Amino acid sequence: MKVQKFILTLLFFLFLNPLLADTQRLLTRGVLVYNGPNICMDLCSIYFLEADPGFTSTTITHLPDPYVLDDYINMSVEIEGEIVDCLLCSALQADQLTVLEDGDNLVVNGSFESAGDADLSGWTYTCSATSSPDTPPGGGNWSLYLEAGNTQGCFPGQAVQTPVDIGFRDIITLSAWIQPGYGFSVPSLQLVALPEDNGNPLILAQQAVMDTNDWVFVELTDTLINLNPGDQIGIILDAGMTGGPVYDWALFDLVTLTNDGSVHLGDINGDSQVNILDIVTLAGIILGTVTELTDFQLWAADFNQDGNINVMDIVGMIIIPLIP
Ligand SMILES: [Ca+2]
Ligand SMILES: [Ca+2]
Numbered sequence: 621m622k623v624q625k626f627i628l629t630l631l632f633f634l635f636l637n638p639l640l641a642d643t644q645r646l647l648t649r650g651v652l653v654y655n656g657p658n659i660c661m662d663l664c665s666i667y668f669l670e671a672d673p674g675f676t677s678t679t680i681t682h683l684p685d686p687y688v689l690d691d692y693i694n695m696s697v698e699i700e701g702e703i704v705d706c707l708l709c710s711a712l713q714a715d716q717l718t719v720l721e722d723g724d725n726l727v728v729n730g731s732f733e734s735a736g737d738a739d740l741s742g743w744t745y746t747c748s749a750t751s752s753p754d755t756p757p758g759g760g761n762w763s764l765y766l767e768a769g770n771t772q773g774c775f776p777g778q779a780v781q782t783p784v785d786i787g788f789r790d791i792i793t794l795s796a797w798i799q800p801g802y803g804f805s806v807p808s809l810q811l812v813a814l815p816e817d818n819g820n821p822l823i824l825a826q827q828a829v830m831d832t833n834d835w836v837f838v839e840l841t842d843t844l845i846n847l848n849p850g851d852q853i854g855i856i857l858d859a860g861m862t863g864g865p866v867y868d869w870a871l872f873d874l875v876t877l878t879n880d881g882s883v884h885l886g887d888i889n890g891d892s893q894v895n896i897l898d899i900v901t902l903a904g905i906i907l908g909t910v911t912e913l914t915d916f917q918l919w920a921a922d923f924n925q926d927g928n929i930n931v932m933d934i935v936g937m938i939i940i941p942l943i944p
């Protein structure tokens with residue numbers, strides 16, 4: 621009997637143990653958050669994954685460098701790894717992490733990859749475009765490698781997309797990661813208005829990246845107040861321009877565009893409410909004590925839209941809320 625038990629134990633360790641080890645790998649997805657003070661009280665419990673429906677919520681760790689996941693806080697991620705035992709708890713030891721596309725993202729293929737493979741679809745390229753394995757934090761496996769425009773060759777060196785479900789007076793946020801190439805050209809993220817009559821694109825907002833060869837996160841917000849009804853908006857990833865025979869390029873990844881709602885007449889401070897704070901600001905504008913106004917603020921302050929900002933707009937803002 622004793623020998624039999626020994627053999628069984630041996631069998632367990634030889635065969636069952638590796639099997640158990642295999643089953644302790646876990647792939648899950650959700651939003652990564654800080655765990656806060658908790659019963660585990662060790663480095664295993666700094667992060668927690670709030671799982672998407674159908675996935676497992678779990679404490680997350682990365683013991684070789686416990687704080688390396690800080691870059692992914694509040695992001696929607698897919699994490700794979702092994703369940704490890706720590707002091708008082710167990711945790712998922714992350715060895716693979718992918719940032720997932722935001723469900724609210726209106727950009728098609730802003731990650732330049734599909735299921736881990738390079739993918740350039742969804743964009744129109746004016747010059748040469750290919751894929752690069754150099755990616756920003758959470759950028760997965762591939763980014764967009766875009767050739768800069770050249771005065772003696774192809775120009776402009778751009779990738780363009782025209783998102784739908786967005787338009788006049790929407791409040792939008794556009795972001796991307798950009799890495800300049802050799803530094804001869806200046807790459808940028810641009811938000812443009814594409815006129816209904818196919819006229820020249822009008823730049824609504826843009827941000828350039830220079831003096832670095834690292835990845836840089838850029839973000840633009842706009843109220844689309846300068847868009848005319850019927851115009852479309854366009855996202856332009858611009859690799860910049862070089863003169864003569866000089867070659868340059870830029871990388872782009874994780875392009876996101878969200879529609880954060882619509883603007884309201886009278887909401888001069890842009891907090892989605894029309895109230896006494898806006899009236900105080902409007903009074904300041906009329907008295908000349910509030911200056912340096914954005915296009916949006918000038919539009920919102922002209923409450924009755926007669927082209928002038930004056931006391932009649934204050935009257936309008938005070939009376940309107942009283943009407944049931
Ligand atoms: Ca990517
Ligand atoms: Ca307001």
Ligand SMILES: [Ca+2]
Nearest residue numbers: 922924926928
């Ligand atoms: Ca007015």
